[in-house]
Amino acid sequence: MGRATRQREAVSAGVRTFLREPTNVVLLVVLPPLVLFMYDLALGPITEAPGIEFVPGGAELGGALFATAFLSGLLGVFQVVGTVDSDRRLVVCGYHSVGVLLARFLTILLAGGLVAGITFVTFLLRSNITPERPALAFGVLVSAAVIYGLLGICLGALVGRELEGSLVLVFLADIDSFGAIGAVPTENDVLEYFPLATPHDMLDATVYEGTVSGGDAVTVAVYILVLGLFAIGAVLIGGDSI
8 A cells, every 4th residue: 555545544534533433423513603603792792891892793703713713622632632542543454653643734725724614614604794705814824733733733732721722722722812902901912922913913914804914824834834734742742652
């Protein structure tokens, strides 16, 4: 069996394992619209607070970004913690550990792209805003899904438990999202370095202006590269070594 065939088989096995878990299917299909709805409800009172201003549709955009990132991160946690046994069986059957790890990453990437797609369609149906560049806006959501999917991989590998990893991810995503949309009034610049700060700026630009800053795109690419390296190290060196 050639290397490419083995890689396809490894990805296929990862996808089948992923879809056999009802929790993963719910995360993919049901939760994106629900999270968007709950995010809007939670943000309603905040938008009326003095000193906080939102552009029209800002809450919906923030909800789409949060739902995409948060759910992709959860998928990353569940995928790492829940596929340890199946990954080891693949290695025993002759698959290279690096190929199995790559297959795991590709599975999470595919799932994150699907979450981004469902979230984006839900946003278009619920919002009165028509993005200037829909394809670019969707691409930004995919980048947020990749960033948080990699964060989920890191948490799943280092924490080793779904519940604890999910709680840490919820805490991080809440602070990150509220800081990105300006719901946390502060003069401290630390929030500008959180994972969703740059994707939020890019999403605003693609939706309202139809443009993307080259500097922002480079920042997101660097985030993905660094988190990818951290994720590989966390899986191979952490508690989930294949």
